[in-house]
Amino acid sequence: MKITFKGDYALKAILDLAIHHGRAERIESIAKRQDIPFKFLEQILLSLKKGGFVRSKRGRDGGYYLARAPKQITMGQVIRYVEGPIEPISCILKKGGTHCDFAAQCVLRDVFLDIGQYIADKVDRVTFADLKEKQLKKLAKENKYLNYSI
Amino acid sequence: MKITFKGDYALKAILDLAIHHGRAERIESIAKRQDIPFKFLEQILLSLKKGGFVRSKRGRDGGYYLARAPKQITMGQVIRYVEGPIEPISCILKKGGTHCDFAAQCVLRDVFLDIGQYIADKVDRVTFADLKEKQLKKLAKENKYLNYSI
DNA sequence: TTAATACCCTACTAACTTGATAGAGATTAT
DNA sequence: ATAATCTCTATCAAGTTAGTAGGGTATTAA
Numbered sequence: 001m002k003i004t005f006k007g008d009y010a011l012k013a014i015l016d017l018a019i020h021h022g023r024a025e026r027i028e029s030i031a032k033r034q035d036i037p038f039k040f041l042e043q044i045l046l047s048l049k050k051g052g053f054v055r056s057k058r059g060r061d062g063g064y065y066l067a068r069a070p071k072q073i074t075m076g077q078v079i080r081y082v083e084g085p086i087e088p089i090s091c092i093l094k095k096g097g098t099h100c101d102f103a104a105q106c107v108l109r110d111v112f113l114d115i116g117q118y119i120a121d122k123v124d125r126v127t128f129a130d131l132k133e134k135q136l137k138k139l140a141k142e143n144k145y146l147n148y149s150i
Numbered sequence: 151m152k153i154t155f156k157g158d159y160a161l162k163a164i165l166d167l168a169i170h171h172g173r174a175e176r177i178e179s180i181a182k183r184q185d186i187p188f189k190f191l192e193q194i195l196l197s198l199k200k201g202g203f204v205r206s207k208r209g210r211d212g213g214y215y216l217a218r219a220p221k222q223i224t225m226g227q228v229i230r231y232v233e234g235p236i237e238p239i240s241c242i243l244k245k246g247g248t249h250c251d252f253a254a255q256c257v258l259r260d261v262f263l264d265i266g267q268y269i270a271d272k273v274d275r276v277t278f279a280d281l282k283e284k285q286l287k288k289l290a291k292e293n294k295y296l297n298y299s300i
Numbered sequence: 301t302t303a304a305t306a307c308c309c310t311a312c313t314a315a316c317t318t319g320a321t322a323g324a325g326a327t328t329a330t
Numbered sequence: 331a332t333a334a335t336c337t338c339t340a341t342c343a344a345g346t347t348a349g350t351a352g353g354g355t356a357t358t359a360a
Contacts, residue, residue, distance in 0.1 A: 003239045003262070005319060011258050026335070035252075040320055046337070059328025062335045075261065089153045102185075105292060107284045108161050111225065111276055112153070118268050126261055134257045142255060155348060176306070190349055196308070209357025210305045301360100308355070317346075326337070 007083040009036045018070035018128040024063030051081045076123035087116040157233040159186045168220035168278040174213030201231045226273035237266040
């Protein structure tokens with residue numbers, strides 16, 4: 001029932017690129033800001049590039065940037081790409097349902113189906129434009145608070 | 151984002167015992183009905199016994215039976231016991247939140263928090279009395295259908 | 301009493317996944 | 331040219347998963 005570090009890092013990287021939308025960001029900058037091991041992030045970004053989420057520019061002044069607008073990327077797309085299916089139990093999947101021959105009669109499956117659908121719905125609705133907006137608001141509040149307290 | 155076989159087996163075993171509530175069931179019977187490897191199920195039941203979900207009787211005519219009424223056991227209790235916390239990301243947990251220092255400012259965390267709460271709510275509400283009832287109804291329909299078709 | 305039955309317990313393991321690290325190579329702005 | 335940056339492949343330690351193996355112990359029907 002867990003998201004892996006890889007998945008978490010991928011989401012953080014995309015969100016970082018969404019916030020800095022418009023220019024290419026170096027892997028190292030993202031890694032430092034998001035507290036992700038540099039070499040690990042390198043691999044993840046390469047994978048996200050293959051997945052069509054980001055593009056890159058090599059050489060000096062190079063870096064990564066989003067392949068499309070933050071509004072056009074959802075959490076669900078990214079999670080499914082790096083982590084695989086969202087469904088919490090394999091017998092829910094149409095393909096590869098080798099897990100259980102009695103899926104049709106399984107009441108446990110019904111519960112997991114419900115949960116799977118809720119999760120899918122949720123992550124498919126949230127775009128990185130939403131996340132960016134909320135993040136910036138949170139940071140603004142934080143700064144305001146800091147200004148008062150100093 | 152997956153439930154393990156162990157967790158799935160544990161749920162199936164408890165549901166089986168709920169359906170056969172009132173008498174002791176041998177491991178082998180449960181294993182055959184639920185299609186679970188015998189020796190693996192043996193371990194799981196032993197663990198469920200330690201967790202207080204089931205009791206056992208040794209010797210001839212021995213077997214396992216529920217420690218309390220199906221109504222008093224929820225899916226959530228069983229899942230948490232065999233699989234650990236339900237939350238989809240570690241930074242949500244109060245203890246051991248070593249994953250991320252910026253949890254308070256994290257908008258991703260908010261989404262996972264929401265999902266975690268939905269899952270928890272769901273599995274904590276579903277008791278094995280509910281599951282048993284639904285299962286028996288499904289089987290009854292199945293039989294009816296079979297009777298007609300023969 | 302004794303043999304059969306069934307749970308009890310510990311150890312082991314192959315395969316896979318996770319979370320990285322290492323280093324050589326390709327590309328580009330200046 | 332050369333420094334900066336992404337590209338790509340290989341490797342690896344540690345942990346998890348999904349079991350298997352086998353002897354030990356308690357209970358009870360006959």
